[in-house]
Amino acid sequence: GEILQRVGYATAHYGKWHLSGGGPGQHGYDEHDGDTSNKDAAPFKDPNPVDIFGITERASTFMEKNTREGRPFFMQLSHHALHYPENARQTTLAAYRQRTTKSRQVVRGAITEDLDSGFGLLLKKIDELGISDRTYVVYMSDNGGGGGGRDRPLRGGKGSLWEGGIRVPLIVRGPGVKANSFCHVPVVGYDLFPTFCELAGAKEALPPGLEGGSLAGLLRNAEAGEIRRPRQxxxxxxxxxxxxxxxxxxxxxxxxxxxxxxxxxxxxxxxxxxxxxxxxxxxxxxxxxxxxxxxxxxxxxxxxxxxxxxxxxxxxxxxxxxxxxxxxxxxxxxxxx
Missing domain, CATH: 3.30.1120.10 (Arylsulfatase, C-terminal domain)
Known part of the structure; x- marks a missing residue:
């Protein structure tokens, strides 16, 4: 957030915050929900389970404001959904109870669908604002599932460095990214920081010795692109x-x-x-x-x-x-x- 602020970006962080050293406001975010954790989402029930749609609404308002003012923006949404406490809309839960009698699957399926609905509203808002041709949307998870066989065929789960713990989805939509394309080049979460800085024109501001490398070349050229990291x-x-x-x-x-x-x-x-x-x-x-x-x-x-x-x-x-x-x-x- 700090580096992007320096080059004129409006910045926002909505959802949970698990970093030490103060809340998002002390790390370069203009707008944020404060120093939150998963427990802060507990009071949010239907029709806004674990604040899924509240986060979406605040994000939409932030985008509208900065688009109207002609200011570029960077925004991070760190959803509480799929962590405890687990809340979903009653209508979504009812639909999943028609599909399975396993309560765990009902709850997880309903929460996932509600989260997907919230994300869909965000994409729709980007299209309505007419900024999809200059906006990158990056979707990823922070870790694998909780184990217990739910990550098959991968071994292990959250809390381990087996593939079940660290292999997660990474989906990108934006200018130069071909729809329905797939890239086999392995990347890692710490590649995102240099990626965002390059896309925002702030590459020269990166601190020396930074881990990771920019994914910009892969986004534009898929398998033909490359990532340059300081270490192999x-x-x-x-x-x-x-x-x-x-x-x-x-x-x-x-x-x-x-x-x-x-x-x-x-x-x-x-x-x-x-x-x-x-x-x-x-x-x-x-x-x-x-x-x-x-x-x-x-x-x-x-x-x-x-x-x-x-x-x-x-x-x-x-x-x-x-x-x-x-x-x-x-x-x-x-x-x-």
Missing amino acids: GLVFHFPHYQGTEGPHSAIRVGNHKLIRFYETGQVRLFDLGKDLGEKHDLAKELPDKTAELIVLLDEHLTVLNAQMPTPNPTYDPNRKPVAQKGARSRGKERKRR
Whole structure:
């Protein structure tokens, strides 16, 4: 938001905000909902479940105002929908109860349809304002599903670096983007910041050493485009205890993906081009490729001064676990901290 403000953009953020260091107003957003979280959406019921349509209305008003004033704008909508609490319109719920008796599927399906309806209203407003020929719309999720088999054929889910946790949709509509086209080039969430800056004409304002590269070339040329990043590969780093995997990191270069688990020191290698479900570990079969990716991963984390888990000197694998205040029990005392 700050960089786009400097080049004359009006900026807005609506929905949940999970960053530290203050709310959106302290990070370059002119209009926003404040320092919100998922629980802030709980009071919103039918006809505006979890504020889906309230967010849409505020976004539409923001676009109308800045289009009328002839000012370019950047807007981010971070919906509460599909997180707890789960609320949907009663008419949508009724329609899904006609399709299945499984309550979980009814609620999830209804919320997804309501969210889709809200997004459709936003696209319609862009068309009505006559700005679709100069407006990029980017739709993506922040992580995979909650696991429990719902991400098949992908392995794992939210809280892990298996494909089920990090492979998400990325859909773009805008000038130069061919309708119904598909691009196979792997990209990552941290590519979006340099992308938006280039599209807005603010590329020169990017801070040095920035992760990621602009997707503008892919948007205009699909498979023929390229992304220039400061370092090779897509890196994912999760040095925490949340979910079931413990601290772990992953790197993808081409179709090869390596995952390293810090508690056990285990590394696993997969060829996603042939094994998207990550069932066949190739680490022992391809030791040179494994070693190459470990070096690249270590270099990346070192350059970024990434937070790393450290061994727990008092770790006792035979000790009965004791739940700590504010922390989840893992079944065993933590080997790293």
